Each structure stands twice: as structure tokens, then as C-alpha cells.
Amino acid sequence: MLEMAIVVLKSNIGYIYSTRAHSSTFHASYRHTKTIIFPSKGPEMSSSQSLPEACDVVIVGAGPAGLATALLLAQQQSPRWERIVLLEKRPSIDAEEADKSYTYMIDGRGFSLTDSAGVTKAVEAAGVICSGLSISRVYPDGTYSERRFNFKDSSRASVWLPRRAFLRALHSGLAEAEQQGRVRIMYDAKVTNIELAAPGRGHASAAVLPIAVHVREAGGAGRELCFTPRLLVGADGAASEVRQALELWAPTAGLPEGTFSPVVLDSPSAGLRYKVLNLPPNPPFRTKQQPPQQQKKKEQQQEQATVSAGGSGSSHRVLPNSQLASVAGIKAPRQRAMQLGMLPFRDPSSPRTANVIAPSDHVFWTLDTGEKLGAFLQASLLESFPQLDVSALFNEQQLEAAAKSRGGSFPRPQYMRHFIAVLPYTPRDSDQQFAAAAAAASSSCGVVLLGDAIHCFPPDLGQGVNSAMQDVMEFAKALHAADGNLARALPLYEGRRAPEAAALAEIMTFGAPYQYSQDxxxxxxxxxxxxxxxxxxxxxxxxxxxxxxxxxxxxxxxxxxxxxxxxxxxxxxxxxxxxxxxxxxxxxxxxxxxxxxxxxxxx
The missing domain is CATH 1.10.287 (Helix Hairpins)
Structure with missing residues (x-):
């Protein structure tokens, strides 16, 4: 029983940090006429380099939160959002760093959005549907076991799928809107400036609306563009550029310092480093022909039936892509002990990924060459994973690439208390193109943050993408309840989600921080x-x-x-x-x- 609880640790009473949930909302007050410019690392663009292009919405970031926002806005009929622009710095919808490839577990919160957007079938078709929690485990001596635990509520099925597959499923729902020209996704697009100005003053580059977003396209001729949206959405992650622009703008609006700064907590899993190793599909491992004696006779027969023919001492079998698996390393001191975690993939021909998660002082992070990495994984005397045939999993080039990759680290739990701004403006009589927009928005523009831009934390409970989907759902509900009036919708959204962001960040301080065996x-x-x-x-x-x-x-x-x-x-x-x-x-x-x-x- 204790082993079961330790293997799938999901709760802890020893680490509870007290935080306060803030649910207050605010309207940005414009008493200043100074234009605030968020500078990028690149050179500034002048208004002569690009003519401003009016649009209803600019969404910075075409990840899960950005695509989901575009999807729900495109489906809204009253008011109807006709011109939606998504800006993505990556070269394609599913481009990702090989050593940071993510696998999502979509649960009921995530499905609330996919159901509303009509893409649930696409999500299920791309992933592994899981109604329980079953883990395959391979031990250093080749012993293999598969156990099912009662930690998961079997009445609520989840779906495991790679990040790129989830993005494709969301993107599939935008096909019609893209064909109609209502949604436009720009890849290789770098945001260089974000201008937020007071009403009546405007920008040199944005004569009417108080928001201007400057963009440089990385490919081709490297065009420089400027968009002037009614609504600016920051779905660009924990290091959100939209949030940084709000931080610079806040003092000129008479808001206290730190209004748009995150509240940072602590967690035992924060700071752990991770790296993804790419393996062949259904990776093989060495196993004993005889399973553990403590298993039932029926399980022994099933195990033997699945083992490939081999010698008298050991043989080989594979870990199917569809299985959630853990490969345990040999017993070793804390700075050397490790295990590989493998999340399930639906496609049996897709390369498998193995997650390495370890403290920053672990010896694994000193392995900067393929030769050192290969020796650590499986050398003649100090092999960490004797059950793995490293030569069958990696060639020399792959080992070298894995050793050189940077990986990442788990962030400290954090959340935003405020993440919206309402920017009133008065359109001129000659601005006919904005007449309908002004009527729908009650002469207001706005800035809003979603997803990791308002809360981020370690992946202990798999709530990153699911909480982001809830953010988008609540934002869409607030827009609908306010009939598209941004001056009413944005504070309504913040009032609903700010307490949730604070509670979620606090849950991550005690939910399951020691599941990575760091202590x-x-x-x-x-x-x-x-x-x-x-x-x-x-x-x-x-x-x-x-x-x-x-x-x-x-x-x-x-x-x-x-x-x-x-x-x-x-x-x-x-x-x-x-x-x-x-x-x-x-x-x-x-x-x-x-x-x-x-x-x-x-x-």
C-alpha cells in the first residue's frame, strides 16, 4: 500500500503556503497623454515603415490559449469578430524544441472548451483515452510490472496527446474562418513594439485606436507591420510581452507599482530541471523471462506470452507507445539516481519521448558530450539503466544532440492579481470603418491576459493547459454576458478568474511536489x-x-x-x-x- 502511494503521490499536508486570493477588478484611468512604448531587443520601427492595419483582435501567441481564444471568438455571432490576427514567433503551428516536447493530459476542464468549440472528436482521435491510471514499470534487473491504481476517478476519462497534436486539433476548428479571411495566423512574427496611449492623443502610427502592435516578419523580406486592434490578447506564456507592456504602462494610468507583477510562491518541485530524450517508437528493453514471484500465476503466463524469444537468461520486449511507463535506474546516491518517464502516444509509429527530471546539482546535467551521456546511461561498470540497450535507442549523433540540448526548469508557482486593462477612446466622425466596432464596444478598447501569462507552475497535477482552457472559456462567457462590451466584459472576466489563479498557484505548493523523488x-x-x-x-x-x-x-x-x-x-x-x-x-x-x-x- 505504501509503495502504491509513493509511486503515484498526489497529496501532501506538510507544505501548505498561505496566500491571499485577490478578486478586485479595475478600469484603467487615463489622466496622462504620454504614449508608452514597449521596446523590443530589436531596433524600433517608425510609422513610415508600415501603415497601420485596423483589426478587431490581435492575439500574441498561437499556442493552446491563443488558438482556443481565436476559435471561440470566431464562433461568436453577437457581436461578430470579423478580423482576428494571431501572431506566432515559431515557424509553424506545431514547431517545438526537441528537448522540450510536451505531452498534455486533457481532462474535464480542457474538454469544457473543446466541447464548446466542437473539436473534442479531433482531440480524442489524436490521443490516448485513459479512464484509469495504469503504469508500466521496468526495473534495473529487467523485471516488468503493470499496475492499476485507484487514484484516478475512472468516471472521468482523460486524453493524453502531444502538444503539436492538440494544437492541430484546435487549429482544425479555424479552417472555415481562415478560408473566409476572418482569421489570419502569422508565423515567424516577432512583436517589436506595443503602444498603449491615452484617448484623444493617439499614436503617430495609430491615429484612432489607443493600441498599436508592431510586428516584424522573420522570413522573406522581413516586413514590418503595424496592427491597431480593439482588443489585444496576451497568450504568450510566462514571459509575456503583453504583460511587460502593461507593467510599463500602469504608472502613467495612475495604477500602483506592481499592479501587473506576478505574486510568486514556492514549491519543493520548483527549480527541478528537465530534458526530453527522443527514443524510437515502442522502445525495446531487456527483461527476464520469469516475472516476479509475487505476481499471480495468471499474470506470469501473460507476461511470458508477450516476451520475445531469447536466451535462457534474458530476452527483449517493447514498451508500446500507448502505455504510461517508468524506467527505473539503479539504486544510487541522490545526485546520481534517476528514472525515465514515458507519457503515452497514440501513433504507434511516432518516435517516443522519455522525460528526465532531476535536481540542478544532479550529475546528469554535467554530461555535455554524447560519449559521457552514453557512458552514464549504460557503461560496463556504472550503468544506470542495465535494462536498456542504449545502442538500440540512440546512435552517436542522437546522443551528442541529447547531451548538447538545454532542456528547461520548473518555474515557481505564480499568479497575477490583475490582468486586464480597459482603454476608452472616442472615434472621430470621419472614421467610418470603426463606427460599428465602437458601438459594439461602447467606445472602449482593451488588453487581456490568458493562460500562463496569468498563472504558471510546475506540471505536478497536469493543470497548465486545462486551466488555460478554462481561462478562455470564462473570457468568452464574459464577452457574451456583456454583449461584447469590453468595458464590462474584461472586469467581469478578471473578477471570476483572479481568485482561481491564486487558488491554483497555492494548490501547486502542496499538491504533489515530491513525485519526482528529489527527496x-x-x-x-x-x-x-x-x-x-x-x-x-x-x-x-x-x-x-x-x-x-x-x-x-x-x-x-x-x-x-x-x-x-x-x-x-x-x-x-x-x-x-x-x-x-x-x-x-x-x-x-x-x-x-x-x-x-x-x-x-x-x-
Whole structure:
């Protein structure tokens, strides 16, 4: 039972950090006439280099949040968003760094958006549908086991799929709008300047609307363009350029310093480094012909039936792409011990990826050549993974590329308290092209952030993409409720999502931070905590909540409700411990007094 809890750790009561949820909203007040320019690293563009192009929406970032926003806006009928421009710095919709290729688990929160957008079938067709949690594990001696755990709510199926597959599914919903010319995606597009100006003053490059976005195309002739949208959406990640522009603009609007700065928390998993190793499809490994003796006879027969023919000592089998798997390394000191995690892929012919997650002082990060990496993975004396045939998984060029790749690191949990700005403006009578837009928006423009731009954290509970999809859904609902009036819709959206962003970031400080085995003692304690919460919930389900991982899958619950339930259960556990301690103390005193009385009577 303890091993089960440790392998799939999903809760922890020992690391709870207190944060405050801020749900206040604000309207940007324009009392200044100075134009704020967000400079890029490149040279500035003058107004003579590009004529401003009016549009309804500019979305910076064509990742999951950006594509989902374009998809829902394109589907809205009242008001109708006719000109939507997405700016993506990558060369294509599915381009990604090989050592940072992500796999998403889309749960009920993510499906709320795909259902609304009509792309759920495309998502399911591209991924592995999982109604439970089953993990295949390969041990250093070649022992193979497959276990199913009860941590996951089997009534709520999830879908595992690569990031590029999810982007393609979202993009498929934009096909008609792109053909109609209502949606335009620009790749290799670098945002160079973002101008936010006061009403009545305008820009040299944007005579009417108070927002101007300058862009340089990387390919071809390197054109420089300028867009003047009614709505600017920042879906450009944790290092959002749109957010940086808001930070520079805020003081001129009379807003306090730090209004658009994130609140940063801490987590035991923050700072862990990761790298993705690319493997061939269905990677092979060495295994014993005889499975562990503790497994049932039926399981032994099934295991033997799937093992390829081999010698008397060992043989080979494969890890199918569709299986969630873990390959354990040999027992070693903390700075050398490691394991490989493999998330499921639907395509059996697709190259497999293995995730390496380890502390920054791990020896793995010193392996800067292919020769060193190959020796670490499987050398004659110090092999870390004797069950793997490294020569069958990598050639020399692949090992060298893997050693040279940078990988990444898990961020500290953080969230934004404010992430919208309403920019009023008064169109001139001669600006006929903006008459309808002004009527729909009540003479307001706006800036809004979504997804990682307002909350980011380690991937402990798989909520990054799912919470981003919820952001987009709530934004679309706010627009609909306000009939497209940005002055009402943006504060409504912020008021709903700001408390959720704060709660989600806090959940990440205690949800499952030790699942990466960076601290064996804490991992064991957290496993015991999981068992305790499971037992107490079964004993008194109305008093003690389920563990964090199960609660997080219940899409009908808000993140604030989940956080509050977990904290309430923690308080009740400590109250129970205190009551037991008092009872045991009273019992000890009673026995001591009884023993003393008996001694006196004998005397």
C-alpha cells in the first residue's frame, strides 16, 4: 500500500503556503497623454515603415490559449469578430524544441472548451483515452510490472496527446474562418513594439485606436507591420510581452507599482530541471523471462506470452507507445539516481519521448558530450539503466544532440492579481470603418491576459493547459454576458478568474511536489499522508475530503473550492491528532494514578 502511494503521490499536508486570493477588478484611468512604448531587443520601427492595419483582435501567441481564444471568438455571432490576427514567433503551428516536447493530459476542464468549440472528436482521435491510471514499470534487473491504481476517478476519462497534436486539433476548428479571411495566423512574427496611449492623443502610427502592435516578419523580406486592434490578447506564456507592456504602462494610468507583477510562491518541485530524450517508437528493453514471484500465476503466463524469444537468461520486449511507463535506474546516491518517464502516444509509429527530471546539482546535467551521456546511461561498470540497450535507442549523433540540448526548469508557482486593462477612446466622425466596432464596444478598447501569462507552475497535477482552457472559456462567457462590451466584459472576466489563479498557484505548493523523488524521506512521508487521507475519506467522506489529485479532476469544482477542502481536511486531521494525543495523555495519567494508588495500598 505504501509503495502504491509513493509511486503515484498526489497529496501532501506538510507544505501548505498561505496566500491571499485577490478578486478586485479595475478600469484603467487615463489622466496622462504620454504614449508608452514597449521596446523590443530589436531596433524600433517608425510609422513610415508600415501603415497601420485596423483589426478587431490581435492575439500574441498561437499556442493552446491563443488558438482556443481565436476559435471561440470566431464562433461568436453577437457581436461578430470579423478580423482576428494571431501572431506566432515559431515557424509553424506545431514547431517545438526537441528537448522540450510536451505531452498534455486533457481532462474535464480542457474538454469544457473543446466541447464548446466542437473539436473534442479531433482531440480524442489524436490521443490516448485513459479512464484509469495504469503504469508500466521496468526495473534495473529487467523485471516488468503493470499496475492499476485507484487514484484516478475512472468516471472521468482523460486524453493524453502531444502538444503539436492538440494544437492541430484546435487549429482544425479555424479552417472555415481562415478560408473566409476572418482569421489570419502569422508565423515567424516577432512583436517589436506595443503602444498603449491615452484617448484623444493617439499614436503617430495609430491615429484612432489607443493600441498599436508592431510586428516584424522573420522570413522573406522581413516586413514590418503595424496592427491597431480593439482588443489585444496576451497568450504568450510566462514571459509575456503583453504583460511587460502593461507593467510599463500602469504608472502613467495612475495604477500602483506592481499592479501587473506576478505574486510568486514556492514549491519543493520548483527549480527541478528537465530534458526530453527522443527514443524510437515502442522502445525495446531487456527483461527476464520469469516475472516476479509475487505476481499471480495468471499474470506470469501473460507476461511470458508477450516476451520475445531469447536466451535462457534474458530476452527483449517493447514498451508500446500507448502505455504510461517508468524506467527505473539503479539504486544510487541522490545526485546520481534517476528514472525515465514515458507519457503515452497514440501513433504507434511516432518516435517516443522519455522525460528526465532531476535536481540542478544532479550529475546528469554535467554530461555535455554524447560519449559521457552514453557512458552514464549504460557503461560496463556504472550503468544506470542495465535494462536498456542504449545502442538500440540512440546512435552517436542522437546522443551528442541529447547531451548538447538545454532542456528547461520548473518555474515557481505564480499568479497575477490583475490582468486586464480597459482603454476608452472616442472615434472621430470621419472614421467610418470603426463606427460599428465602437458601438459594439461602447467606445472602449482593451488588453487581456490568458493562460500562463496569468498563472504558471510546475506540471505536478497536469493543470497548465486545462486551466488555460478554462481561462478562455470564462473570457468568452464574459464577452457574451456583456454583449461584447469590453468595458464590462474584461472586469467581469478578471473578477471570476483572479481568485482561481491564486487558488491554483497555492494548490501547486502542496499538491504533489515530491513525485519526482528529489527527496526520498519527504516522498515517503507524503505517501503516508496519501494513505491516511484515503482511509479517513472512506471512513467519514463528509468530514475528510479526497486527496488533491482526485479533487482536481472534478471539473465542476473550482480551484478555490478544492484548496479550501484540502485545507479544511488538514485542519481536521491535526484536530484529530490533537484529540488523540489528549486522550492518550489522560489515559496515561489515569493508569499512573491507578498504579500509584495500588502501590500505596500494598504498602
Amino acid at each position: 526520498k524521506i519527504q516522498l515517503t512521508l507524503c505517501g503516508l499522508n496519501v494513505i491516511l487521507r484515503m482511509f479517513l475519506h472512506r471512513l467519514a467522506p463528509k468530514v475528510f475530503s479526497q486527496q488533491t489529485f482526485v479533487l482536481i479532476q472534478q471539473a465542476e469544482m473550482s480551484y478555490a473550492q478544492i484548496r479550501d477542502q484540502v485545507h479544511a481536511t488538514t485542519r481536521r486531521i491535526w484536530a484529530l491528532v490533537g484529540a488523540l494525543a489528549v486522550a492518550l495523555g489522560a489515559l496515561a495519567v489515569k493508569f499512573a494514578l491507578a498504579a500509584g494508588t495500588g502501590t500505596l495500598a500494598v504498602a
